[in-house]
Amino acid sequence: MATTKQQPLPKGIKFLFGGTAGMGATIFVQPLDLVKNRMQMSGEGGAVREHKTTFHAVYKIYRAEGIRGMYAGLSAGLFRQATYTTTRLGIYSILFDMATKSDGTPPNFATKAAVGMVAGATGAFVGTPAEISLIRMTSDGRLPLEQRRNYKSVFNALARISSEEGVLTLWRGCGPTMARAMVVNAAQLASYSQAKQFLLSSGYFRDNILCHFGASMISGFVTTCASMPVDIAKTRIQNMRVIDGKPEYRGAIDVLSKTIRNEGVLSLWKGFTPYYARLGPHTVLTFIFLEQMNKFYRNHFMADKRT
Numbered sequence: 001m002a003t004t005k006q007q008p009l010p011k012g013i014k015f016l017f018g019g020t021a022g023m024g025a026t027i028f029v030q031p032l033d034l035v036k037n038r039m040q041m042s043g044e045g046g047a048v049r050e051h052k053t054t055f056h057a058v059y060k061i062y063r064a065e066g067i068r069g070m071y072a073g074l075s076a077g078l079f080r081q082a083t084y085t086t087t088r089l090g091i092y093s094i095l096f097d098m099a100t101k102s103d104g105t106p107p108n109f110a111t112k113a114a115v116g117m118v119a120g121a122t123g124a125f126v127g128t129p130a131e132i133s134l135i136r137m138t139s140d141g142r143l144p145l146e147q148r149r150n151y152k153s154v155f156n157a158l159a160r161i162s163s164e165e166g167v168l169t170l171w172r173g174c175g176p177t178m179a180r181a182m183v184v185n186a187a188q189l190a191s192y193s194q195a196k197q198f199l200l201s202s203g204y205f206r207d208n209i210l211c212h213f214g215a216s217m218i219s220g221f222v223t224t225c226a227s228m229p230v231d232i233a234k235t236r237i238q239n240m241r242v243i244d245g246k247p248e249y250r251g252a253i254d255v256l257s258k259t260i261r262n263e264g265v266l267s268l269w270k271g272f273t274p275y276y277a278r279l280g281p282h283t284v285l286t287f288i289f290l291e292q293m294n295k296f297y298r299n300h301f302m303a304d305k306r307t
Helices: 011-041 054-070 074-099 109-142 154-165 167-171 174-201 209-239 252-263 265-269 272-301
Strands: none
Touching: 011 054, 011 074, 011 109, 011 209, 011 272, 054 109, 054 272, 074 109, 074 154, 074 174, 109 154, 109 167, 109 174, 109 209, 154 167, 174 209, 174 252, 209 252, 209 265, 209 272, 252 265
């Protein structure tokens, strides 16, 4: 019996729901983002490492700054999702629909990967101002009082960066940010589908939330390994200061070479645990929220369009 193709959601709704889903997930994982950023900045330039392990970082940050300190930069994290995730998931959905055949056949894996990388890079470009605000706001608490930027909110950060350092500074580190997004999207797509296939073939899992969570955690591990060197370059470039017109780093390659020389090769994966612990749950929560909003919209606003 022939089945009708499911009516696609309006483009504006796809963008809205994508960003909203990402923002909902961020509320749960923001402390892990903060810990990851602090650990990536710890020991910079060969200095003594402030945090020995993830648990040591959580303990020190909580003891010094309290629960509010763990959520420092939340406004920037939410704004990043409102810009980056809204654009990424919206563009991905639109390109995916364009690549889907008229009979409902989805695009092949190579096309999905290409769509994911384009969507990720575009979203990263749009979200770079929010990203640099987030990096600075989450890193501020580790600095001496006289060196802190003390941004009051993401909008205060954007305004001050523009007025004090120039508008183009909002896109500092845009290159590694876009590169990281492309690596993350490509790695997630490839590893998630393979992990899900492996779990289902084992006979111990069904295609449900538990399987999706397990596949996401496996995918998150692979993605973390692949993307962390680019991520630490992005973090340090966006947090660096320009002294007497001279920046601390000339670019991503300079960050990586100095980091390896002063801190060792393994330091490129500094903050691995909180990064990994954030990536899997954030992905799962984002898509759970997204699926529920899509379902709600279809049931309540598109019922009359069903055939």
